[in-house]
Amino acid sequence: MTPAVLARGVRVVLSGNVILRGIDLSVNDGEVVALLGANGSGKSTLVRALVGAVPIESGEVELLGKPLGGAVDWSRIGYVPQRVSAATGVPTTAGEVVTSGLLHGHRLRPPRHARRLVLDALELVGLTHHLDRPVRELSGGQQQRVLIARALVRDPALLVLDEPVAGVDLPSQEAFATTLGALTARGRTVLVVLHELGAIAPLVQRAVVLRHGAVVHDGAPPTPAREHGDPDHDHVHPHDPDEAFADTGVAGLRWEP
Amino acid sequence: MIGDEIAGMLGDPLMQRALLAALLVGLAAPVIGTYLVQRRLSLLGDGIGHVALTGVALGWLVGNAMNLVPHDVLAVPGAIVTAIIGAVVIELVRERGRTSGDVALALLFYGGIAGGVLLISLAGGTNANLMAYLFGSISTVSTGDLWLTVILTAIILVVGIGLRTALFAVCHDEEFARAAGLPVRVLNITIAVVAALTVTVSMRVVGLLLVSALMIVPVAVAQLVASSFRQTMGIAMAIGVVVCVTGLSITYWRDLSPGATIVVIAIAVYAVVALARPLLVRSRSHDPHPQVPDDVEVAA
Numbered sequence: 001m002t003p004a005v006l007a008r009g010v011r012v013v014l015s016g017n018v019i020l021r022g023i024d025l026s027v028n029d030g031e032v033v034a035l036l037g038a039n040g041s042g043k044s045t046l047v048r049a050l051v052g053a054v055p056i057e058s059g060e061v062e063l064l065g066k067p068l069g070g071a072v073d074w075s076r077i078g079y080v081p082q083r084v085s086a087a088t089g090v091p092t093t094a095g096e097v098v099t100s101g102l103l104h105g106h107r108l109r110p111p112r113h114a115r116r117l118v119l120d121a122l123e124l125v126g127l128t129h130h131l132d133r134p135v136r137e138l139s140g141g142q143q144q145r146v147l148i149a150r151a152l153v154r155d156p157a158l159l160v161l162d163e164p165v166a167g168v169d170l171p172s173q174e175a176f177a178t179t180l181g182a183l184t185a186r187g188r189t190v191l192v193v194l195h196e197l198g199a200i201a202p203l204v205q206r207a208v209v210l211r212h213g214a215v216v217h218d219g220a221p222p223t224p225a226r227e228h229g230d231p232d233h234d235h236v237h238p239h240d241p242d243e244a245f246a247d248t249g250v251a252g253l254r255w256e257p
Numbered sequence: 258m259i260g261d262e263i264a265g266m267l268g269d270p271l272m273q274r275a276l277l278a279a280l281l282v283g284l285a286a287p288v289i290g291t292y293l294v295q296r297r298l299s300l301l302g303d304g305i306g307h308v309a310l311t312g313v314a315l316g317w318l319v320g321n322a323m324n325l326v327p328h329d330v331l332a333v334p335g336a337i338v339t340a341i342i343g344a345v346v347i348e349l350v351r352e353r354g355r356t357s358g359d360v361a362l363a364l365l366f367y368g369g370i371a372g373g374v375l376l377i378s379l380a381g382g383t384n385a386n387l388m389a390y391l392f393g394s395i396s397t398v399s400t401g402d403l404w405l406t407v408i409l410t411a412i413i414l415v416v417g418i419g420l421r422t423a424l425f426a427v428c429h430d431e432e433f434a435r436a437a438g439l440p441v442r443v444l445n446i447t448i449a450v451v452a453a454l455t456v457t458v459s460m461r462v463v464g465l466l467l468v469s470a471l472m473i474v475p476v477a478v479a480q481l482v483a484s485s486f487r488q489t490m491g492i493a494m495a496i497g498v499v500v501c502v503t504g505l506s507i508t509y510w511r512d513l514s515p516g517a518t519i520v521v522i523a524i525a526v527y528a529v530v531a532l533a534r535p536l537l538v539r540s541r542s543h544d545p546h547p548q549v550p551d552d553v554e555v556a557a
Contacts (some may be wrong), residue, residue, distance in 0.1 A: 004376050041414070048432065049435075050438060051435070051436035052438070053432045053435045053436045067442050068404075070438070072438060074437050074438030074439075077436075077437075077438075078538070079433060079436035079437070080432055081432050081436070082429065083430075088295055088296075088428075088429055088430075089294045089295045089296070089297055089480075090291060090294055090295045090476070090486050090489050091480060091481060091484050091485060091486065091488070091489055092425075092429065092486045093485040093486070094424065095485075095487055096486050096487065097429065098420060100422055100425055100426035100429060100430075100433075100434075101437070103422060103423055103434075103437060103439060104437040104438050104439065105437070105438040105439070106440070108422075108423040108439070109422060109423070110422050110543050133486070134484045134485070145500075150433070155472075158422075161437075170328060219279060243510060
């Protein structure tokens with residue numbers, strides 16, 4: 001079976017710095033894979049390289065069986081970038097942002113039944129009533145959900161999400177986990193960058209952990225003895241994460257500034 | 258009587274052409290301006306305008322060398338070609354990210370003006386010859402000029418409105434557009450080329466130094482009252498038409514610079530709308546806070 005995502009020896013250099021040093025990664029059809037790692041470990045850069053948003057210096061990427069580029073069936077891929085806000089210079093409604101998700105590859109104009117698709121996508125994230133609201137009036141969590149709806153509007157087979165719940169309130173995180181659960185139940189493939197597993201933990205089948213731009217763990221999701229939310233969780237944030245977590249194999253996983 | 262005066266103005270063939278040109282420019286300039294504001298490149302029009310000045314002088318130089326009559330017959334084609342090249346170069350520099358956007362624009366500003374003045378003196382002209390291009394010369398619009406304006410405006414409107422969702426996508430979130438496999442570079446260059454066409458088409462009306470105002474100020478006004486991208490563009494186009502036609506009409510009776518009059522009116526409109534905004538945008542009746550349960554337990 002062709003993996004949904006296949007990366008071989010991906011090396012990325014951004015303004016002279018080697019960010020990724022030869023990453024191998026594969027995500028099978030229908031799998032839910034979490035990409036974990038400390039801030040600056042290269043996990044965001046990796047997903048951005050996988051979807052073609054940053055250039056790859058060497059290595060190969062295949063999406064849904066096709067080499068990255070024009071041959072990829074972009075209509076089946078949904079990407080949610082890490083973003084604090086969906087608002088920009090000119091007033092823009094949630095509906096307009098989601099509509100832009102209907103374009104891909106050589107489709108430069110939205111289809112005729114765009115409005116219905118957009119409403120369906122907004123319904124998935126619980127924002128149907130905000131179709132015509134300017135995004136700058138929405139809360140941070142709602143703006144994040146608008147960006148998720150933009151990725152879902154084309155009903156993708158592969159969903160790539162970069163910290164979709166970072167800085168989002170707990171109820172929104174749980175709502176997101178429910179939406180994601182419904183999608184994975186329908187056989188969608190998910191590659192999600194996370195800071196910590198949190199509400200999505202039950203859905204994650206495999207975890208890949210990056211450190212200093214290389215894969216240090218690929219297998220069962222790490223189960224930290226105590227979660228961040230645990231009242232007894234001791235917020236130790238060592239300056240040298242290797243020292244504190246050396247025996248877990250996922251050093252620096254829960255590092256926070 | 259006012260009616261007779263207006264009938265007189267509309268009956269003047271020179272004024273008819275000028276008004277039509279002003280109307281088309283007022284309609285087209287804010288279209289591309291909306292995209293430039295969206296991607297925070299409001300000064301791009303200025304950069305292209307300065308480069309276009311070199312194009313004007315270059316056209317003049319070539320026309321002179323070829324002994325064409327009149328000497329400036331190639332000035333507008335020169336401006337179009339140079340503006341397009343300049344716009345594409347700015348876009349490629351921006352994409353590479355080697356030079357920060359504002360430094361690249363600054364280099365263009367200085368290079369464009371200096372090049373224009375240098376070339377015009379080489380062509381045996383004076384800086385006075387450049388004034389018409391710097392500040393506009395709508396009173397001398399010929400039928401040929403008008404046709405060129407009609408064609409360029411049609412291109413700007415077809416591309417700017419026809420590809421609105423795609424151009425919006427790339428201006429709104431370039432990273433997402435790349436990850437959707439959209440032809441980001443082609444779309445960016447399309448915006449740059451359409452901006453260049455807008456600059457050259459507006460050159461006759463407001464002049465190269467004020468071109469950008471016509472692209473940006475109506476959008477700035479529309480932003481104050483609109484809630485969507487589509488609405489912003491529509492309102493900006495309406496404001497563009499109204500200020501261009503009004504400004505030009507005033508110069509029929511008073512001996513004022515059309516370009517400057519149009520821009521001053523546009524900025525006055527901005528000031529009035531900004532002041533009256535609290536009255537125009539009705540206060541939202543609903544609670545702006547999202548209806549979500551609390552994250553924490555609050556003691557009753």
